[in-house]
Amino acid sequence: MKRILIELAVLLGIGGLLWAAIAIFVQLPERPVLLSVEKEKEIGEEYRNMILTMQGFSKVKDPYIDSVLAYTAKRLEQSFEDSRFSYNITLVDNEIVNAFALPGGFIVVTTGLVEFCESPEEFIAVICHEIGHIEKGHIVSRLIKDFGLNLLTSNDPFVTGEIAKTLLSSGYNRQQEEEADQFAGELMIKNNLDPRVMAKLFRRLNEKQGDLDNYLEFISSHPNLESRIRQILSIQLPDDFKPSESWINWDTFREFTGLHADS
């Protein structure tokens, strides 16, 4: 009997040691990659193009705006390691204060958002937040959960259209929003921008919450705004951190945006 128990202890010991050793020394992704980068870019571009055909989402075509958004995307992308995508930001003519991330590195922002942001740092903070959702895989995992992998990779335009509409509203849970906020804060710091401007933006949005029709994405489906503001304000800044101004000439950018926005 004693010999049997010794053998059991040996079995359990070996299994436990193996588990512990692998858990300590092996680094594997925390979220499995369910779609390849290429496939994710392909479907993201498809959804972006689908959205741009919808009423109220016409792309603002202006070389100056395109160059600012392209530079912003490139600069943010290069400021963090292991970026999975080459980011593409599109400005659409829509008075609703909104920004949404699509798979594959595509981000859509509205003229309403540009109008609402009081500084370029607030605008960049929103972009960083959306990049956070993309890099953390929130969009793809959410879409797979809602629609399944087969529908997600379907070429049926009707299916693509329905999925694209889903992406217009935020469907992230609290943990995902907090992860995106944390990512955005770190990305802002890497670019010498004060991440706490996000808190200011949320506060202003919160104060205007009564007019929900105009303030769609950030408030109406974002849970626990107060706790998120607290989390942003508690982001640890480096000791020698000195925030600088962003690279966007905000007055000029808004002026060009205003030329294209609905009155």
Add this chain to the structure above:
Amino acid sequence: MEFYPIPQPEELTDREKEDASGSYLMMFATTALGLPLPIINLIASVVYYFVNKSKGRFVRFHSLQSLYSQLPVTILNSALVIWAIMNLVNDNPFTNIFWGFAITMGVVNIFYFIFSMIGVVRARKGRFIYFVFFGKLSYAQVYRKREEKATDSPVNLPPKFD
């Protein structure tokens, strides 16, 4: 502890050897049915044991060893599947602890497969194989001589009224 004598290969019939080796093939029950449910292997092992246990101690030993070793493998595989599903549904990260468990279970399943295949071959030849821990456990259960109850004390007794 006293044990019944262990049979030698030439003392066993071909039928006994076949039935004994078949017990180690229950791990493929899930594959045969085409369903990704580890519990089916365990159910198959249980059924096989109870159907074959009366066919001699040699068959009973191998069936029991297969069943006992299948039990923790099934439970741990099921735990892994449930853990993975919960992570996917709740969008929880797959931590290093999870990956450690998953890889460990991969290694466990590989070893279990190898030893089961060895078991198939050796049982078919009328030989014994003793898995670590499960071998001795199964042997003790099948071959140990149980103490016989004294025959002079009566089995049936009247009810007590006080």
